[in-house]
Amino acid sequence: MGAGAPLWAPVLLLLALPGQPPGAAAQSQACSVDRTFVSIEENSSITKALVNISVPDGQHVTLGPTSTASAFRILENQLFLNVTPDYEENTMLEAHLECRRGSTVVTQLVVLVSVLDVNDNAPEFPFTMKEQNVLEDTKVNSIVIPEDELKATDNDTEDVLFYTLQEVTPNAKSFFSLVSVNRPALRLDQPLDFYKWQTMTFQLLVRDTQGELEVPSHTATATLVLHVLPADLRPPWFLPCAYSDGYVCIQAQYHGAVPTEHTLLSPLILHPGPIYAVDGDRGIDVGIIYSIVGGNTDNTFVIDKDSGNLTMAKSIPSPTTFILLIRGQQTDMARYSVTQATVEARSTTGRPPYFPQSLYRGIVAPGSGAGVAVRDAASPSQPLRIQAQDPDFLVHILLCPSRNPETWGLNSAITYQITNCSEFRMDGEAVLTTTALEHEGVFYAEVEATNTVTNNAATVVAEIWVSEQGPPAIGTPGGGSTGQDGEPGGPEELRFSVVDMAVLGGVLGALLLLALIVLAVLLYKHYWHPLYGCSGKAAPCSFDNQAFLGDHEATKASIPRPEPGSTPVETRPAPLDPEPLGPTPPDPEPLAPQLPGPEFPMAARAAGDSPSAVRSILTKERRPEGGYKAVWFGEDIGAEADVVVLNTPGAGEVGDGDSEGSSEEDGVLDRDPCDALGDSTYI
Numbered sequence: 296m297g298a299g300a301p302l303w304a305p306v307l308l309l310l311a312l313p314g315q316p317p318g319a320a321a322q323s324q325a326c327s328v329d330r331t332f333v334s335i336e337e338n339s340s341i342t343k344a345l346v347n348i349s350v351p352d353g354q355h356v357t358l359g360p361t362s363t364a365s366a367f368r369i370l371e372n373q374l375f376l377n378v379t380p381d382y383e384e385n386t387m388l389e390a391h392l393e394c395r396r397g398s399t400v401v402t403q404l405v406v407l408v409s410v411l412d413v414n415d416n417a418p419e420f421p422f423t424m425k426e427q428n429v430l431e432d433t434k435v436n437s438i439v440i441p442e443d444e445l446k447a448t449d450n451d452t453e454d455v456l457f458y459t460l461q462e463v464t465p466n467a468k469s470f471f472s473l474v475s476v477n478r479p480a481l482r483l484d485q486p487l488d489f490y491k492w493q494t495m496t497f498q499l500l501v502r503d504t505q506g507e508l509e510v511p512s513h514t515a516t517a518t519l520v521l522h523v524l525p526a527d528l529r530p531p532w533f534l535p536c537a538y539s540d541g542y543v544c545i546q547a548q549y550h551g552a553v554p555t556e557h558t559l560l561s562p563l564i565l566h567p568g569p570i571y572a573v574d575g576d577r578g579i580d581v582g583i584i585y586s587i588v589g590g591n592t593d594n595t596f597v598i599d600k601d602s603g604n605l606t607m608a609k610s611i612p613s614p615t616t617f618i619l620l621i622r623g624q625q626t627d628m629a630r631y632s633v634t635q636a637t638v639e640a641r642s643t644t645g646r647p648p649y650f651p652q653s654l655y656r657g658i659v660a661p662g663s664g665a666g667v668a669v670r671d672a673a674s675p676s677q678p679l680r681i682q683a684q685d686p687d688f689l690v691h692i693l694l695c696p697s698r699n700p701e702t703w704g705l706n707s708a709i710t711y712q713i714t715n716c717s718e719f720r721m722d723g724e725a726v727l728t729t730t731a732l733e734h735e736g737v738f739y740a741e742v743e744a745t746n747t748v749t750n751n752a753a754t755v756v757a758e759i760w761v762s763e764q765g766p767p768a769i770g771t772p773g774g775g776s777t778g779q780d781g782e783p784g785g786p787e788e789l790r791f792s793v794v795d796m797a798v799l800g801g802v803l804g805a806l807l808l809l810a811l812i813v814l815a816v817l818l819y820k821h822y823w824h825p826l827y828g829c830s831g832k833a834a835p836c837s838f839d840n841q842a843f844l845g846d847h848e849a850t851k852a853s854i855p856r857p858e859p860g861s862t863p864v865e866t867r868p869a870p871l872d873p874e875p876l877g878p879t880p881p882d883p884e885p886l887a888p889q890l891p892g893p894e895f896p897m898a899a900r901a902a903g904d905s906p907s908a909v910r911s912i913l914t915k916e917r918r919p920e921g922g923y924k925a926v927w928f929g930e931d932i933g934a935e936a937d938v939v940v941l942n943t944p945g946a947g948e949v950g951d952g953d954s955e956g957s958s959e960e961d962g963v964l965d966r967d968p969c970d971a972l973g974d975s976t977y978i
Contacts, residue, residue: 326394326402334409337382344373359391380410416450417513418501424518431489432526442480447501454503467495489525529575530630531623549636554643562604570603572623582626589620611640647751648683655757669726680724683744716740
């Protein structure tokens with residue numbers, strides 16, 4: 296049994312593997328691959344075989360069901376990649392190979408394909424534009440937007456992202472910054488100012504490489520809009536501020552005046568304007584509630600809590616001064632401020648108001664709608680203000696010159712209205728439009744100021760130009776008007792060229808020359824023959840009111856100077872009438888001894904009388920005597936004077952009578968009447 300065993304063993308071995316070494320027959324019955332692990336980059340397009348498969352005869356190889364779906368295919372015992380690998384989808388592809396003989400699985404093999412990551416994706420922000428509100432009082436170094444809200448994502452998970460904050464609004468980057476280049480949290484670097492920076496815009500950039508020149512490199516951007524919200528930092532401001540820098544307001548103090556023994560029904564007119572306050576934080580603009588917290592003796596005044604209008608609750612019996620403390624409080628009761636209103640009660644006699652100017656000139660742009668304020672033509676940046684004054688109140692300026700005139704010349708009882716022009720209306724002392732003014736033109740509006748206490752009124756004219764360039768200066772060409780209907784005819788139509796002005800000057804010169812010629816002819820006809828006769832002294836001449844000189848020249852012409860060495864003649868006056876005619880006209884010559892009595896300084900002498908025989912030429916009775924001139928008055932001197940000049944020399948006295956014009960210095964001197972040419976008597 297034992298000898299037989301060694302005899303069968305070599306036979307069986309030869310039958311199993313004829314011509315092969317021991318164990319070779321067992322290996323030839325199993326499938327094999329040349330490699331079981333392959334590495335490829337994502338997005339690579341692989342066309343060659345990944346693995347070669349050895350399959351024994353009588354067997355075939357297939358992909359097992361646990362292989363990566365649709366990733367591989369087997370062709371002629373070679374394993375091929377069937378897709379473009381994507382690291383973000385699959386980092387590892389598996390191929391499970393099954394060798395079968397018939398339906399029986401003889402061998403199972405696994406081939407692994409590792410997909411290598413490549414920087415092929417750009418980072419992404421979770422937003423395109425992000426708006427964020429930031430309070431004005433946010434503390435410096437505070438995180439305004441956290442990192443989680445600004446962080447970008449990158450499908451290339453191994454990439455490191457780098458962030459940059461770029462300003463769109465100039466100089467806005469000085470207010471904000473990022474915590475770090477890899478941490479996009481937004482941080483406040485300096486205090487905010489709502490009135491200077493209400494909106495700031497930035498661009499947030501992210502890059503998946505540290506250097507801009509690296510390849511591949513991908514970027515993404517998003518927009519940040521920061522809205523600065525005002526914080527409740529300031530109390531109410533009473534306007535107009537005496538000084539303001541945007542942060543602090545030195546508040547206005549109001550002044551006004553009211554008449555005694557009267558109760559004004561309308562709100563008081565105060566200087567520099569009505570009581571008015573606004574929230575110091577204009578961006579918040581909370582409403583203001585007004586109240587009187589001090590100085591309102593006997594509750595004389597009442598203030599409207601919503602408008603701030605100050606009115607009288609009762610009359611004031613005697614002159615006095617009220618110093619009212621006015622509080623303006625926010626409607627949310629968060630903040631308040633207090634100012635002072637001084638109201639002076641003054642006695643009045645009821646004299647009518649008056650306007651300090653006789654004409655007010657304003658301008659408004661064409662196309663202005665209703666409610667537009669008319670501007671002052673002299674200062675176009677300022678509104679036109681038409682203010683009447685009360686003479687009773689202005690008396691106090693003289694009594695108290697140390698006081699500010701602007702606080703005295705006020706009258707709370709004066710109201711204004713336009714009486715003749717429907718295109719404009721008065722709003723206090725300002726002029727506003729009531730309709731749209733499309734065309735250029737000029738309007739003349741009558742403004743009436745009425746004292747509501749005494750019902751006295753005064754009017755003034757406002758010249759309002761609907762024009763872009765404003766009215767011309769008063770008295771210049773083009774300063775004419777077109778009328779109330781506003782038809783054309785303004786400065787543009789009244790301009791003349793140089794040629795037109797030259798033609799006009801020539802015409803005027805010709806007319807002036809013609810007038811001089813006509814005047815010369817008239818003088819020749821009327822005065823040549825009398826002058827010629829007088830010069831030869833052929834016959835005596837006399838003139839009655841045909842030509843005269845002024846008072847000064849007539850006196851000098853009619854009173855000859857005394858010769859050197861002559862002695863004034865003393866005269867004794869005749870009885871004079873007791874009532875004077877009026878003031879004595881001044882004598883340009885030095886006076887000699889005066890006639891007694893101031894009533895009648897002029898006297899005349901009858902021909903042939905002695906130097907002392909002087910008769911008055913001013914009388915209440917008509918004297919028929921000839922040979923001298925006399926001035927006769929009606930009986931009722933207090934009434935309108937009846938003055939008659941008597942210049943009737945008697946017959947045969949021509950050339951011998953006295954000439955008119957007695958002298959206080961020398962008496963009446965006989966002289967040729969022609970020497971006193973033009974010395975006629977006139978009153």
